[in-house]
Structure formats: C-alpha cells, structure tokens
Amino acid sequence: MKGGHQSFNVLLSIFFSVIFLVVVSWMLKILYSLWWKPKSLERYLKTQGIYGPPYKFMYGNMKDMMELCQKVRSKPIGLTHDIMRRVNPLFHQSMIDYGKVFLNWLGTTPQLVVMDQKLIKEILTNKYGDFLKMEITPSLKLLSTGMVVYDGDKWAKHRRLIKPAFHVEKLKLMLPAFATCCDELINKWEKMVSSTGSCELDVEPELKILAGSVISLAAFGTSFKEGHRIIELQMEQSQLFLREYQIRKSIISRLFPSKESKRRVEIYEEVRRLLKEIIEKREKSAGTNNDDLLGSLLESSRNEENKYSNSNTLTMEDVMEECKMFFFGGQETVSDTLTWTMIVLCMHPSWQEQAREEVSQVLGNRKPSFDDLSNMKLMTLILYEVLRLYPPAPLFRRTRERTKLGKFCLPANMQIMVPLIFVHRDTDQMGDDANEFNPERFSEGISRASKDQISWFPFGWGHRSCIGQHFTFLEIKMALATILQHFSFELSPSYTHAPSIITTLRPQGGAQIILHKL
Template sequence: MVEALLTVFVTGITGLALWYSYFILWIRPQRLRDKLRSQGIHGPPPSFLHGNIPEMRSILHEHKLKQAQAEGSVSPIFMFSTGSIQILHVTHPDLVKEIGLCKSMDLGKPSYLQKDRGALLGKGILTSNGALWSHQRKVIAPELFMDKVKGMVGLMVEAAILLSNSWGTLLEHSGDATEIVVDEELRRFSADVVSRACFGSSFADGKEIFSRLRKLQMVMSKSSMLIGIPGLRYLPLKRNREEWKLNREIRALISNIVKERMEHSSESPAKDLLQSIIEGGSAVMNSDLGSAETFIVDNCKNLYFAGHETVSVTATWCLMLLASHPQWQDSVRDEVLEVFQGRKIDFDMIRKLKVLTMVIQETLRLFPPSASVVRETLQSVKLGDIQLPKGITTSTTISMLHHDHDNWGADADEFNPNRFSRGIASACRLPHTYLPFGIGMRTCLGQTFAMVELKVLLSSLLSRFTFSLSPSYRHSPAFRLTIEPEFGVPLIMKQLR
C-alpha cells in the first residue's frame, strides 16, 4: 500500500514538473509570440527547448549577418527566441527613439542578466531595476560627474606615464622598433585607473580581482547563446562549476577590500566611489532592497568589469585604426604636441583635443564595446504603435545602426573621423541611433570618465611613440560580452624622433 502511494506521488510530481516545463518552454512563449504576430511582427519558427539558437549559431558561423547587413535585407523588426526568452529585434529608427525616450520603470534590464550573468554582474547597477536601481544611481552617479572626473585626471596621467615608461624601456632593449600586442597592456592600464580613481588602490591590489573577472568573462562568452534554457545554469556542468568557483573567489576578494577599508577609515573615510558604495550599502540594510554585502559586492563587480573592460577594448581598436591610417595618426599627434607643448597633462588641455575626440567617436561607431542594447517589458509597454506584453525582451544591435548607409552615408563602413567634425548631432541623419554608451535612462554613467581616460591614454602614447599595423594582425572582431579582437592587436612600435 505504501509503495503504491509512493508510486502515485512520484508519478504526480513528475507529471507536474513536466507540465510546468512545457508551460515555461512552450505555452507561455507561444502566447507572447501570438500577441506580436497579431500586430504583424513575425520571425523564424522556434524549436522546443532551444528556440532559435541553432539558427543563430549558423548565422555567426557562416557570417551571414554581415552579408545581410550589407545587402540591407535584415528586417528592422522581427522576433526570435533563445530558450524560453522571447526577443524582439528592433533597429527601426523610430522605435529606437521610442526606447530612448521611454521614462517608465516598466521597461528595464532583462531578468536573464541577473540569472545567466549573475556571477559577473549580480544585482548591480548594470542589471537591476526599480527602486534598487534608483538607489544605486543616486549613490554612483554623483561620483562620476564632470567635476569629480576633473579631479581624477592626475591619477590617469600617473597610470599613463607608468605604461609609456614601460613601453619606452621595452624599446631601449629591443632597438629602434618592436612588435607589441597591446590588448593586455591596455587592459592593465585601465584596471590601474579604475583601481586608483574609484577604489583608492593600485592595479597591484586589485590584480587578482581583474584576473578572475577576465577568466569569468571568457567562460561566460562561450555559452552566450544558451541564455534562456531553464535550469541549465543549475546543472553541475564544467563551465557552471568554473563560474561558481570564480564567483566565490571574486566575492571573497572584494569583501576583503571592503573590510580593510571599513577598518582603516572609520575616522576620516576616503571620499571616493568605493566609500559611496559602502555607505549606499548601509542604507539598504533596513529595507527590502537586499543585503548590504550583496549591494556592495555586486556594484563593485559591475564597476571593476565595466569600468576597465570597455575602455581598454576601445583603446585597443583606436590604436589599430590609427596604425592602419597613418594620416590620422599624424593629425592626432600634431594636435597633441601643439596643445601639450611638453607640459604635464591637465583637464583643460584634454578639452582642446578636438581631432582625438573625433577619432574616438568614430572608433566607438565602428567598434562599439557592447553588441546590443537590451530591455525587458516588466509590465505591458507601448512603443510607437506596438503594444508589447509583459515578458518581451527588446534587442537593438548597435553595429547595424552604426553601419546603416542610409543614415551615415556611402562610407558608413569606412574609418572617417571627419564625420564628427561638427559634433555627434551633425555626424549622421539620425543622431539618436548613435549608441556607443547605451540609450535613455540607462545610458552609461561612466561615459565622461571613459572619454577623459581614453584621451589621457592615447595622447600620452601618441606623443611618445609611432604605431603601424603588424603583418601578423588578423582582423576578427569577436563577442566576449564586449566586442574585442579575437586574435589580439599586434603593432609595430617605434620611438618618436
């Protein structure tokens, strides 16, 4: 009798689990797809469990997306699926503008970022929504305003001098010219700047954190298409075990830095971003916004990752483009030498670097750090004439907007900084489709910090060295949560005479 009841119980539980899985993977997504189809929005039919992941892999493998872009055959609005996640691909300029103008908290960051990217991003400012995000913004944004960034220029210059001196020493030992792969060098520089400016330490203190974040980024990029398959992140797969291990180690390292700060700064706390985050964490202790420890650790992870990874990859692409276009490299160098005149770099000098600003803006157009802008409808939201039901993720592919010939002209695929000579507003027909730092309320808080850092770094290097592209360079942009050169950027470096 007991065995029979147990069999019935197990059978019932199994049946409920199967039904729940079927509902999550098919019935609920099908209802969302039907609501979009009723408004004339279509897409490839998804398969059970995987959605359209196989087709996406095929597109990437065969480079069909790039070919389709050039031929203008990709629809500006269509839907597809990754597992149970229903995605509305949006590159129609009018809808992109609607997303940017939307002030409703009902259009926020997708929940899968906290779930499938939780080890890297957690519930920090890059992934949170609602009251938690509002609190995080109030804590972090003031520390990245222009007046605060001005005070960080000296720290940026110190880090740039260390880098240029190390490259100068390398040339002294190797002769007139040497080949250098700049990726990791620039990554260390940007990590040093973030550590000094925002956390009151040097790269040496945060080295283990940056190293593990980089490893975690590489692990996650290998499974970037598998988001949305329920339960996959809980399975003890090799990549999941590696993610869990790195997450534990990163949390422990950040917690140690926070603990040390709290022990040694009780009387006169440092006025930096780390201190603001610690104080912001204390404010959530008696609320329903989560624990203070999670608040502090997750936001530190966000800033350690985003603060150095996006700047370093942009600087890498910028040097590659300048090495490939020596006339622009000469123009930037002439401007830098004229403005600096051998004096120590300060903020007023940085503001005068118009040609360098144009070059950076064009680099961000051709190689935006992020592949796409993603949002999720946390409640039903209307964008233009489209009523989006709760649970739809919108995805705007930035590179498609940045390479649109109708918007940017016949030379949209070419490096031409002159298009920014009169500013972003005049660079193209629809300036709201230029999205290197995101869009709307969730535009990157650190864009001013990033632009100043890039100008300090590039002006310091170009005032001392010349660069040309190595014959061993292989052009292959790769998506590893940021868009970076798959095989690195080897350059031939010479001392400026």
Template sequence: MVPGDTFASAAPLPWCFLVVVGGLVGLRLLWAASQLLDRLWWQPRRLERVLRAQGLRGTSYRFLTGDLKDMARLNQEAWSRPLPLRCHDIAPRVIPFLYKNMREHGKTSIYWFGSIPKVTIVDPDLVKEVMSNKFGHFEKPMFPALFKLLTDGVASKEGETWAKHRRILNPGFHLEKLKRMLPAFTVCCEELVSRWVESTGCDGSCELDIWPELKNLTGDVISRTAFGSSYLEGRRIFELQGEQAERVMKSFQKITIPGYMLLPTENNRKMRRINKEIETILRNLIGKRIQAMKKGDESTKDDLLGLLLESNMRVTDGGSKSGMAMTIEDIIGECKLFYFAGMETTSVLLTWTMVVLSIHPEWQDRAREEVLGLFGKNKPELEGLGGLKIVTMILYEVLRLYPPAVQYSRKTYKAMELGGIVYPAGVIVEMSVLMIHHDPDIWGSDVHEFKPNRFSEGISKASNGPGAFLPFGWGPRICIGQNFALLEAKIALCMILQRFEFELAPSYTHAPHTLFTMQPMHGAQVKLRVI
C-alpha cells in the first residue's frame, strides 16, 4: 500500500468527527435555547395560570421585561411632581406602580419583575407567617453576582449559614456591648454640631442640606464603631460603598437580562474595581487586627470588628464546634453589611425626623423640652436615654410614615400555602411595609397624619393589629442592628435639639423616593438657628 492510499482512506474520518461534534454542539445549543425559552416564557406562563386559578388578579406577563417598563414610566411621572409640604401620604409617589396595581387588582395582587412573578401582601398576619420562616420555605430572593458587590453579610445568608453568622454576630449588638460605643457616638455628634455652629452667620443661623451631612455623620459613626483606631481607613470604605450603592442601583433593572452581569460594560467593570479596593482594605484591616488580638492587645475588642473577631475566635476555640467559625471572606462580607445597613438606616431616619419636626414645630418644641429636662446642655447618657418618651414616640412615628425599607421580599422554593393560596416554587412574595404602615384599616382614619402619641402606650397598642409596625422586619431575621440604629438616632437628635431650632428652608422640595432606602430626592434643605 502506497502512502497516498493510506491518506486517501483516512481522509473521511475527520469529516465524520466534525459532523458528530457539530451535531453535539447543535444539540447543546438547542437544549440551552429550550431551557432559556422555558425560563423566560413557559415557566412564567405556568406560574401565572396557577396563581390566577386561585383567584389572584394582577398584570399579565410580558416576555422578558414583565412590568419593568411600566414601573420606570410611572416612577418618572410620579417623581417629576413633588408633594405638598405637610403631605405624608407618600405611597403614590414613592411606589407608584405598586400603589396603582393594588388599587386596580386588590391588596393581594400579581405583578412581574422581568420573568419573575411577585405577589404583594399587606396583611400583617400573613407577613408575620412569612417572616417567621418556620419551615424554611421562604428565602430571600438574592441576585448574588450583583448584591455581593455591595454586601454579602448575614442579611443575605440562608439556612445553617445564616444561623451560624447570626450566633457569632449577636454578642456584638447586646446592650452592654453597645455601651462601649457610646463615646464614639457622642464624639461624632459633637463634631457635627460644632461644624454646624461654625457655619452660622452673625445672626446665629444658616441654611444647609442635612441629607449629605447626616450621611457623613452615620458614616463617621460606623467607621469609628466598626474599626476604632483605623477610622480613616474605614472612612475610605464608606466613600466607596456610597458610590457602589449608586452603581448597583443603576444595574438593578437590567439583571433580568440573562448574563448581564458578565458583560464588560463600563459600569460592571467599575463596580468590580470598587469591590476589589474595598475588600483589599478590609482584608488588611482584619489581618492587622487578628495579629494585635493574638498579642493580647485589649484595646482591639472595643469596636464591632474586634467584637466580631473575638466572638468568631471563641467559637473556633470550642473544639467540636470549630467548623462553625467564619472565614475571612465571611468577615469581609459582614463588614460590608456594617457599612451599608448601619449608615443608610440611621441617616434616612434622622433626615426624615428633622424634616418632619420642621413641618410640625410643636413636636420639635416638646422633644427639645424633654431633652433639656433630662440632660440640660450636657452629653446624653445611656441611663437617661431610656427616659426619652416623646423622642421615642417621634422616632417610631417617623419610621411608620417614612420606613427606610419600603418592602421585604421572600421567594418560595417549594409549594407553600399562605392565607388560603398555594404559592408554587419560584414566586416572590413581596411584603409592602409602606402600604402596611399607611393602611387606614390598621392605623385608623388619621393614618396619613403625623401623630407620635399613637405610640404613647408602646408599639403593640399603636395599631389595630400586633405586628403591623415593621421598620426593622420581624421574626428571627429582624434587623440585628436595630438597637444600634435607634441608640445612635436618639443621641444625635438629642444633641441637635440641645443646640438648634430648625425649620425647612424655602429651597426644600418634599420629594421622598426610594433607591435602596427611602431618601429625599432633592436633598433636605433646613434653616438652623443656634439657641
């Protein structure tokens, strides 16, 4: 046999191989396309039929985008119109699509976040049932590639991982631990008040936008209480987290596009660079702190990072429980959460409290009288803070009217019965805190009025049903930092009331809207006068 005959007889084999490979690739692409079609068309249609068969009403599914275009349009329309100054009926402006959908289709109604069905629930008893999560059938609907860039702490964990993180974190938020942080709270507030006093003119007054000022305050507080002597490095994290939050929000409505987060867009690349810088700073801080703690430096245990590491090491030293300890990556995620939740929640609460007290000066006067009666012009002390009845009622009423988080969401991972409806796997149950807090059937006909005295006998007697006050969530996953946030807010408000009277500036526009939290869209311009 000559060489040519050998090549000739072997030549067809590569072509057969290519045909087979091509066929396999084609089958793989067809399978992928069928899976995508099922996810984006057939599955949403199946879920819609199941929900509608049980009497639920709402919008109909539209391929890929669902109701996102209508949401964006209604947001743009609502946000273009500010509210009257004394108007606290804010739901039509803050959540216009949801407000319209519930009016048209009922309190329990369907709408579509891309291809994912959401069912709105505003019955406090059903909300408590979902958030109690007794059987683990409701979990947080996370978008890992996006939210991990912002925060990857206990709030995003599930199951045993969540339980492990919560057990390790809990000791750091006990009251006796928070007492250690009181000096950091007062130092930051003193700096804020002094800066405001220096800004006043010869008449003892000035006008400023308190929204960025109070964000800086709470960023300073979390920097000092989380990282102590490493405050300046913590300050850099605060700045980066602020930019990251804005970029994440820009991407949020695009994540329904399959693979969007993998695209090399300018925003995606920038978010990853910011995340890398944040994690590098945190990794260095954590490494230095671990070394200091191993050398027996007791001063390293007085801030949140020290308390977290101390608790984590104690679990690690428990022998048989050593597998429960967090990794460095876990601790980095919790530190991100300290910033995002710790800074945002308190800053929006303080901002809306000052806005509302400017609108209702009679309550501002009553609060100041209480503060001066307890502390005079001295620094607030922890023991005295428990006697702040009027200030506490005011903060609760602001949290009711202007809750930092306007809704909580949970997703079904198996069929789950709730209120006589069986929700199949893949449905998001959205609990609208804002609509619950503004429901006249729960709070009475004066629901849209600022009436702090509705909390005069405590939270449980403020409404027609227990469990209707949800600014920090409910159940086992209630916000771990709620005592931290309220303590910080009380101290800051006391020290501001001790030194200033305030009213809304003529340039203020009443325009609440929601990003991750409810914020003043055009700032919060206030006129301060030193007293």
C-alpha cells in the first residue's frame, strides 16, 4: 500500500509539474508577444531614427487614439478646411513631435506612418512586390477580398479581366443609367421645394441612395431595392470590421467570440445569398447584357470549366467577391465625395456660381453627354481640390519581407499607412495655402499642383491606381451637373462642421443644406 501511495504521489507531482511548466511557458509566450517583442522592435526602429508614441502593454497606442478621437468628436470646429487635428489628433501631434515618418502601434502590431513624398513614391511605384496590400485575414474575408486587396499574379489576372468593363465605350453605355438615377433624385427634391421654393435636408443619406442606385443599375443591372440591402449590410460589416481591427490584439477578443463576431458571419452569409440571387437572375435572363461590370465578370466565369483557360477566367467565388467590393466601395467613394463637394461649394458660394455658369454654358437645359462631362474643366478642378482636402480614406500597405525603404530597413510584415488627409496638406509641397480651397492650383494639371507630382493621389498611384476612378468621376460629374442645373444651395444654420473617420471621411453630424429651386 505504502509503495502504491508513493507512486501515486510521484505521478501527481509530475502531473502538477507539467501543468506548472505549461502555464509558465504559456505566460512567457504571452509576455513575449505582448511586451518583449514589441519593445525590442521599438528599440530596433529607434536606432534607425524612427520614433513615435511609446508602445503600451497589449493595446499599443489604440486606447490613446480612441480616447483622443472621442474627445475631439464631442464638439465641432469652425468652417475651416484645417481638419487634421480633429480627424486624427494622435497623428497630428505625432507629426509635430516626430516628423513625417513615425511609428504607431495597433495593439502589438507596428505601423509605420509615412507622409514623406519620396518614400511614398518608393512605396507606390515599387515593381518588385516588396510592398503588399492588406493581409487577407479571416476577418477581412468576411468583409470582402477582390482585386483591391490582391497582390501578384492574382491581382494582375483580376485587373486584366475586369478592366474592359471600365473602357470608355462601356462607360458611355452606362450614362443613361446615371441620368435615370439623377432624374429620380431631382424629381424628389423638386417635390420637396415645390410649395416654398426651398427646403432644408440632410443631403448625405440622399446622396448615398443616389450612389447606391447608380452602382446597382449601371454596374450590376439590378434595382436599387436589390442592391441597397447588400450595400446596407456591407456598411454594417465594415463598421464591425473596423471595431474588430482596433481591438484585434486583445487576448479576450481572441479567445472568446463576441456577439459582433457572430453578427459578421450572419452578414457574410446573407450577402452571399443576395448576390447569388442577382447572379442567377442575370444568368437566366435572355440576351444577357455584357456591357456592365456584372456582365463582364460573368462572361469570364463561363469558361471556368475549361482547364486550358484558367488565366482568362474568374471563378464564381471571384465574381461574388468583386461584386461585394464594388457594391461597397463604389457607393462610399461617390457619396462621400458628392457630400463634401456640396458642403465645400456652400462654404465657397463664388465657386458654386462659377460651376453653375460652366454647366449652363456647356449644357443649357439638356442632359449631359459623355463629351459634355469631359468638357467641364472647372468642375474637374473643383473635384480635384475637394478630393485633396477630403480624401475618402488612407492608403495601406505592408512589407512582404525585410525591406529597404529609403534609409530605413523595415522588418517583414510591417504595416504601412499613408494618411492622405495629412499628405495632401503638406505646406512644403502645396504651399502656404495648403489648408485653403483653391481649385486653380490644378489649372496646369495634377503634376504641377505641387512641388512633387506624387502629392495628390486619392485613387492611389501608378499600376495599382483604382480601376474604377473614371467611372467614379463620370458619375460624380453627372450628379453635380444635374444638381447645379436645378438648384442653388447653402449651409443650414443647423449644420456643424465635424469631419470624422467612420469607415471613410464623413461629416459626423450629417450635411444639412438648404436647397433653393432655380
């Protein structure tokens, strides 16, 4: 008996020793990933002259960033275009403290924030694949993948197959759909002002509906009702993704799935179901239209079974991912830019009148043609300047492996962010009036608007520039020209100037504008 007890005690001692070693090993790994590794990397980058707000245990700079953003969002600013300290107060202070290149921490993940034009040019024009798009994580897959986040051969294949859908001749065929959606908006607004000749409304949701209608009808040949639900779900998905991205390095968020995580999966499944219905409806219809984006995507996917033509086909999964991205991105960019353009033209009524005069001279009372929109030079300058001051979103890249950037040597898989709202306002490049609205700075072209030709790039730059930018400009010009034909507009006294990054740069409290019938 005694020997049995001794054996049991030995086994129990070994068991607890193993448990102890496992726990200690686990704790050391956690300590390594949450403290030692980030601090070591912080020291390494400091030796190269890269500084930034100090890393804080587990959360990095995220808590500070969110607290500062909540503080500045509690009150609006005056009618100024100097909005950097409100949109991202941590970056604004870091730029003052550390210069145009500094280190930020997304939890335990290092992020290099780059505002130096020479380094930006090196990143965006690199042809060796050293700087990749966002990592395709399980979380990102729930939102959308598609060409926007692909790299290498897969990106090249998708771009080659999708590019014909945005050819000039295809865009011309989409104009009637643009005009139909714009007419619906104008008719709605005319009814609202019919009794008094003017009315106040928040144009932001109105322009979101317009952009959603256009992307639904022109790019996918479906009704706004069908497309709106997908856009609505993708908007919710993007907000959930952003929140998860901000807290993704929390141990709790990794170990225990939240209600938001479950909701993200539900949205993913519902969007797929809705897209399948649209695709099946298109495939069953006689005389399928290949002139829009969906038609071009489906035309490629039909040869999917041909093993000899894989380089010239997209799978149905590819088609669905591209649709998700264009439904969301196509609406956001257009509606945000149109909203800020109306706000800015209210802030600068003389430019609004000049734009209206140009529309009147080019169009009179008729609907614009493709050539008409191309001939609206002043409107182009205005849109360039609005996109300079209010770009929709920053650019993101990451290093594939240990990579040289200028004089720096960056570790593999390091996040890189280019905050356009800061870069576009660089006084060294744009001059002392960088925070002022001056469309004439683009009168001799984009490359001459600044000292360095890569100081304006809301749609990216080089071979990775946005494939849909001509579609976007055409849609925005059509909408703005139609609005200027029928209305003048001014800011409502209830409008508060509060630009904020939500998923994109938007007016926090909406865009309250008073419309006047012409």
